[in-house]
Amino acid sequence: MNGITRLYAENDVLANNNVDFEVLENEIHAVVGENGAGKTTLMKILYGLERADSGNIVFKGKEVSIHSPLDAGRLGIGMVHQHFCLIPEFTIAENVVLGIEPLKRKFFFDSERAVKNVREVNEQYGFQIDPALRVSQLTVGQMQLVEIIKILYRKADLLIFDEPTSVLTEQQINRLFSTLRKLIKIGKTIIIITHKLNEVKEISDRVTVMRKGRVVAVKKTAEIDERELSRLMVGKRVIFQFERDPMPPGGVVIELKDVTLREKGQERPLLDKVNMQIHSGEIVGVAGVGGNGLGELEDVISGLREVSGGVILHNAEDITRLSSLSLRERGLAYVPQDRLFRGSSLQSTVSENMIISNHHLFLKGGVFKKKEVQAFTDELTQHFSIDGDTKALIATLSGGNIQKVILARELATRSDFFVFSEPSWGLDVACSEFIYSKILEIRKQGVAVLLISSNLDEIQGLADTIVVMYRGRVVCSFPNTRDLSRELIGEYMLGLRDDYQKIS
Amino acid sequence: MSENGFSLPLIHNTVGIMTPFLLAATGGLFTELTGMLNIALEGLMLIGAFFSVVFAAATGSLFLGILLGIISSMLVALLFGSISLYLKANIFISGLATNLLAAGLTVVLSFQLFGSKGVIRFENISKLPELRIPFLQKVPLLGDLLIGHNILVYLSWLCIILAAVVIYRTPFGLRIRGTGLSSPTITSLGLSPTGYRLKAILISGFTCGLAGAVLTLNLGAFVPNITSGRGWIALVVIYLGNKTPLGIVIASFVFGFAESISNYAQGAINIPADFILAFPYMITVSAMILYSVWRHYREYGK
Amino acid sequence: MVRKKLSSVFINSVGLIITLGIAFLIAIFLIFVLSSTPARTIYYFFIGPFTNKYYFGNMLNTAVPLVFTGLGIAIAFKSSIFNLGGEGQVYSGALIATVVCLSLPNANGYLGGALALISGLIAGSVLAGLSGFFKMKWGTNELISSFLISGAVVLIVNYFITGPLDDPGNSLLTTCAIAEQYHLLKIFPPSKLNISTFFGILSAGLVFFLMFYTHWGYEMRMCGLNREFSRYGGINVSTYLVMPMALSGALHGLAGGISILGTYHMCVKEFSFGMGWNGIAVALIAKNHPLGVIPAAIFFAYLDAGAKAAMLHSDVTFEIAAIVQSIIFYLVTAQAIYSFIKFRKRAPA
Numbered sequence A: 001m002n003g004i005t006r007l008y009a010e011n012d013v014l015a016n017n018n019v020d021f022e023v024l025e026n027e028i029h030a031v032v033g034e035n036g037a038g039k040t041t042l043m044k045i046l047y048g049l050e051r052a053d054s055g056n057i058v059f060k061g062k063e064v065s066i067h068s069p070l071d072a073g074r075l076g077i078g079m080v081h082q083h084f085c086l087i088p089e090f091t092i093a094e095n096v097v098l099g100i101e102p103l104k105r106k107f108f109f110d111s112e113r114a115v116k117n118v119r120e121v122n123e124q125y126g127f128q129i130d131p132a133l134r135v136s137q138l139t140v141g142q143m144q145l146v147e148i149i150k151i152l153y154r155k156a157d158l159l160i161f162d163e164p165t166s167v168l169t170e171q172q173i174n175r176l177f178s179t180l181r182k183l184i185k186i187g188k189t190i191i192i193i194t195h196k197l198n199e200v201k202e203i204s205d206r207v208t209v210m211r212k213g214r215v216v217a218v219k220k221t222a223e224i225d226e227r228e229l230s231r232l233m234v235g236k237r238v239i240f241q242f243e244r245d246p247m248p249p250g251g252v253v254i255e256l257k258d259v260t261l262r263e264k265g266q267e268r269p270l271l272d273k274v275n276m277q278i279h280s281g282e283i284v285g286v287a288g289v290g291g292n293g294l295g296e297l298e299d300v301i302s303g304l305r306e307v308s309g310g311v312i313l314h315n316a317e318d319i320t321r322l323s324s325l326s327l328r329e330r331g332l333a334y335v336p337q338d339r340l341f342r343g344s345s346l347q348s349t350v351s352e353n354m355i356i357s358n359h360h361l362f363l364k365g366g367v368f369k370k371k372e373v374q375a376f377t378d379e380l381t382q383h384f385s386i387d388g389d390t391k392a393l394i395a396t397l398s399g400g401n402i403q404k405v406i407l408a409r410e411l412a413t414r415s416d417f418f419v420f421s422e423p424s425w426g427l428d429v430a431c432s433e434f435i436y437s438k439i440l441e442i443r444k445q446g447v448a449v450l451l452i453s454s455n456l457d458e459i460q461g462l463a464d465t466i467v468v469m470y471r472g473r474v475v476c477s478f479p480n481t482r483d484l485s486r487e488l489i490g491e492y493m494l495g496l497r498d499d500y501q502k503i504s
Numbered sequence B: 001m002s003e004n005g006f007s008l009p010l011i012h013n014t015v016g017i018m019t020p021f022l023l024a025a026t027g028g029l030f031t032e033l034t035g036m037l038n039i040a041l042e043g044l045m046l047i048g049a050f051f052s053v054v055f056a057a058a059t060g061s062l063f064l065g066i067l068l069g070i071i072s073s074m075l076v077a078l079l080f081g082s083i084s085l086y087l088k089a090n091i092f093i094s095g096l097a098t099n100l101l102a103a104g105l106t107v108v109l110s111f112q113l114f115g116s117k118g119v120i121r122f123e124n125i126s127k128l129p130e131l132r133i134p135f136l137q138k139v140p141l142l143g144d145l146l147i148g149h150n151i152l153v154y155l156s157w158l159c160i161i162l163a164a165v166v167i168y169r170t171p172f173g174l175r176i177r178g179t180g181l182s183s184p185t186i187t188s189l190g191l192s193p194t195g196y197r198l199k200a201i202l203i204s205g206f207t208c209g210l211a212g213a214v215l216t217l218n219l220g221a222f223v224p225n226i227t228s229g230r231g232w233i234a235l236v237v238i239y240l241g242n243k244t245p246l247g248i249v250i251a252s253f254v255f256g257f258a259e260s261i262s263n264y265a266q267g268a269i270n271i272p273a274d275f276i277l278a279f280p281y282m283i284t285v286s287a288m289i290l291y292s293v294w295r296h297y298r299e300y301g302k
Numbered sequence C: 001m002v003r004k005k006l007s008s009v010f011i012n013s014v015g016l017i018i019t020l021g022i023a024f025l026i027a028i029f030l031i032f033v034l035s036s037t038p039a040r041t042i043y044y045f046f047i048g049p050f051t052n053k054y055y056f057g058n059m060l061n062t063a064v065p066l067v068f069t070g071l072g073i074a075i076a077f078k079s080s081i082f083n084l085g086g087e088g089q090v091y092s093g094a095l096i097a098t099v100v101c102l103s104l105p106n107a108n109g110y111l112g113g114a115l116a117l118i119s120g121l122i123a124g125s126v127l128a129g130l131s132g133f134f135k136m137k138w139g140t141n142e143l144i145s146s147f148l149i150s151g152a153v154v155l156i157v158n159y160f161i162t163g164p165l166d167d168p169g170n171s172l173l174t175t176c177a178i179a180e181q182y183h184l185l186k187i188f189p190p191s192k193l194n195i196s197t198f199f200g201i202l203s204a205g206l207v208f209f210l211m212f213y214t215h216w217g218y219e220m221r222m223c224g225l226n227r228e229f230s231r232y233g234g235i236n237v238s239t240y241l242v243m244p245m246a247l248s249g250a251l252h253g254l255a256g257g258i259s260i261l262g263t264y265h266m267c268v269k270e271f272s273f274g275m276g277w278n279g280i281a282v283a284l285i286a287k288n289h290p291l292g293v294i295p296a297a298i299f300f301a302y303l304d305a306g307a308k309a310a311m312l313h314s315d316v317t318f319e320i321a322a323i324v325q326s327i328i329f330y331l332v333t334a335q336a337i338y339s340f341i342k343f344r345k346r347a348p349a
Helices: A039-047 A069-075 A092-097 A111-125 A140-153 A170-185 A195-203 A226-234 A294-301 A322-329 A350-353 A370-383 A399-411 A430-443 A458-463 A486-493 B004-033 B040-060 B062-085 B091-114 B151-169 B171-181 B183-188 B193-219 B228-242 B245-265 B271-299 C001-033 C039-048 C052-080 C086-102 C111-136 C144-162 C196-213 C217-225 C227-232 C238-266 C275-285 C294-312 C320-332 C335-346
Strands: A001-010 A013-019 A026-033 A053-061 A063-064 A078-081 A158-162 A189-194 A206-211 A215-219 A252-261 A271-279 A285-287 A307-316 A333-336 A417-421 A448-453 A465-470 A473-479
Touching: A013 A039, A026 A039, A026 A195, A026 C052, A039 A069, A039 A078, A039 A158, A039 A189, A039 C111, A053 A170, A053 C238, A069 A078, A078 A140, A078 A170, A092 A111, A092 A140, A111 A140, A111 A170, A140 A158, A140 A170, A170 A189, A170 A285, A189 A195, A195 A226, A206 A226, A215 A465, A226 A486, A252 A448, A271 A294, A271 A448, A271 A473, A285 A458, A285 A486, A294 A417, A294 A448, A307 C335, A322 A333, A333 A399, A350 A370, A350 A399, A350 C217, A370 A399, A370 B062, A399 A430, A417 A430, A430 A448, A430 A458, A430 B193, A448 A458, A465 A486, B004 B040, B004 B171, B004 B193, B004 B228, B004 B245, B040 B062, B040 B091, B040 B193, B040 B228, B062 B091, B062 C217, B091 C001, B091 C275, B091 C320, B151 B171, B151 B193, B151 B245, B171 B183, B171 B193, B183 B193, B193 B228, B193 C111, B228 B245, B228 B271, B228 C144, B245 B271, C001 C039, C001 C320, C001 C335, C039 C052, C039 C294, C052 C086, C052 C196, C052 C217, C052 C294, C086 C111, C086 C144, C086 C238, C086 C275, C111 C144, C111 C238, C144 C238, C196 C217, C196 C238, C196 C294, C217 C227, C217 C238, C275 C294, C294 C320
Parallel strands: A026 A189, A026 A206, A078 A158, A158 A189, A285 A448, A285 A465, A333 A417, A417 A448
Antiparallel strands: A001 A013, A001 A053, A053 A063, A206 A215, A252 A271, A252 A307, A465 A473
């Protein structure tokens, strides 16, 4: 792939900026990078799910145009998506042959031959799975295997895996890797997208590192160590220097005790006995790579998802099973990661969005005091210099302004506990700094702050205490000091270090 | 046994009466499996009813009447499908539109052609031939119930068997089911869910046309709004039958039996006919609620 | 920002005009095909409802129950809930109102009348509220459950009208007539237009106020637009599965009640058929805006009245209206038309 550029017109994000990417035949090639580095976009272009704005693709020495997954399939390119494309009610065999079903008597679907064909694929590659099973009965690892069988059945030579290990357990990952090695032995080529460096080391022959839509390095895996990779991935960035006055530690506002969250049918818990304390006037920064429980922590602590075990205390009272409504009444303010669906209602006006957290303050006998609502929104708009008409739909505002609306609204509630999740994601420097100054301001007022972020600059710049999560568990927790190296935190984030090694 | 005096003819009648439900539900099953709520069954059936009897009278041939009735119904289904799928209209509203169009069009045409908006009799139409299929008579216990129906009744059985085969034994059926269960998966394989949906709508046009023909050709007449909610009931039949061909046969029988009893009940037994007709609705809604309760507790534990 | 808002209004109105334009063109085409005196038919079809007080008043009177059912559907749609049980809710509201009037033959007209209307309202509200309750409690699909409940209720109401409550002295299948003092005051004789018109206007105003000025309206709309956001903001989301449904049913029940007290004075079998379905169309044409429901209902009634006038004075049949209505149904939600307009508007820029 040469000079691939993909611009998302909707939000002016350059997902791929003049990317050159090369895979050699019969190698396992890892593509690594942080969230939003453009790995998935690049692969979707290769698989025909997205179109490049410029650039070209050369496959087996010939320039090709791939407009749809069908084209990709014809060329022998298959992709296993992060989210499986399977029909749970169908059997494995039915899922595998769907679209190119074997026939008997020219008209009927030959289910026996479908099973037989899949068995043949299984034998050829040494998979052990009964094609007659229903997909809904399978574990996540087995479903992934079905996806692999599906593309092998379609005679793919180049297999793309998008973060294949993110949903798997340790044993399943090992099994997947031995499968991948088997495939290489018989001449297939594999691209694997991941952000887990130990996996890169373990499985790949070469690695391409991406950052912010660009390729920053292409190396032989054997010639590079994990620390070097980690440095390439996160890059050297300027750490903002904030005036973070030392604060006398206040009382515990929020405490999590053994908080656990399980999803049905998944072996590994999404949150695994998380313990945490947040004091008044303290910012606890939780860092971690996507998919390691950060989002789940956010959901649980804001009362939007019920925990499977453990307790959450607020001022020493149990709030574990309270609804988000009662939590808000008790003084929770919350800036969510998902701004567009959880944080705002796009088809409502700016003003309607501004009063969601405290609309009951503007009522007289159930009727809104429109003037006060207007005064309130006008004041916030001005104070936070939000660019936009308060009577227009919030969807007409830019991303930064939408985030400011959310921030303004949450800051206007009287709260003693504040959750920020990825508060500056995708925002420009000025906007981010504005938000940081606000976070430090409420810290000064004695609010307990939970800052969940995958951005290390943010965590290091703001937090009093740094907590790192890996695979749903807290792997370290220590006070933030200036001389703390980001490499060290990075090693915790990537699972290379663990202070609370599981006793098993 | 003394009850046989009325119960046998009653059930024999039921087998005849359930035919329109069975046919409409057979086609509706296809659209339902592709994940669409097809409320146009009623209108499509009405179109089939009108045009089959009119064309039968005009051509003097039952076969041509039925064929042209089905074609008319499929044409309206094509209109309904294209507007829903290609103009992206809300399928529910365009379904309502189809029902309204059918009701309006049939009356307007009958007024224009025959100068009447009431019952139109066609004297020259021959009766639907009744069949006595010998091997059915030999079926133990049921033999007497299965014979002596008109040809369309047997055709409806053929349709549901064919439907079962197509749905479970052909690639087309596999893809139809796949479309309803997970259309993104179908798209990811490079197949077109829209295409399968349109085909399903056309199939429902076919069977509804036939269902309509059953109503009018039995009678040799067209009565305005002769379907009187049978298309809606067919929809209920699909749900009550748990979206399977066998379930649909049983559910159609339940509704056919209710209607048959209510015909018989006038004066004979004490339960009012309307109650009997309301009964299947209540069964269906209760079944639906129980199902959702069960699913709720399975997903959320206690 | 203001420009963008205007343009969405623009797109909606152009889309509506195109829809109505196509429908009228088809009406004219049908008349030319079907009528031997097309000019006369077209005249009565389009102008007929305005030619005398009787037609005009009756047209407005037809619109009144449609205002109620349209409002009921608009409330449900605004909350992203589907009420397909309108038919049964109207019909049962009408029956209950009739029964109350019949069982109090000598009561005061205002008190008894109010009681009758409120009973009808409650009947509709309970029927619809049930579906909302099942949805809240177990996630039962309210679209199908409301439709099925309504299907059963229609048959049961039929039974009461033709059975225990049937008026043996009347050849129609109907209940006995309600007492004179319950009849709503006529305001535009000789037509049947009565003071329920004002109830309709008042209700539209009230629903508008409720939706855009009150706490409940705000929470309801937010739940309708984005449930996740509402839950995040601390709104009790499950309330807003039941409440809009119950309100919607109440308005349907009321539509039934006022039809009895204002127009029919007795519960005739199947008299209300179509009011529920047409309410859906009215709400969609009005884009679920409570004040838009009034012109949309009048437009629907106008089509009806025009077809009736054309039938009386010319050689076409009334059902032409159904065909024209069906064209409007077909096109009114067609997304493709609106995106086409958007596309055309953007293209030159």
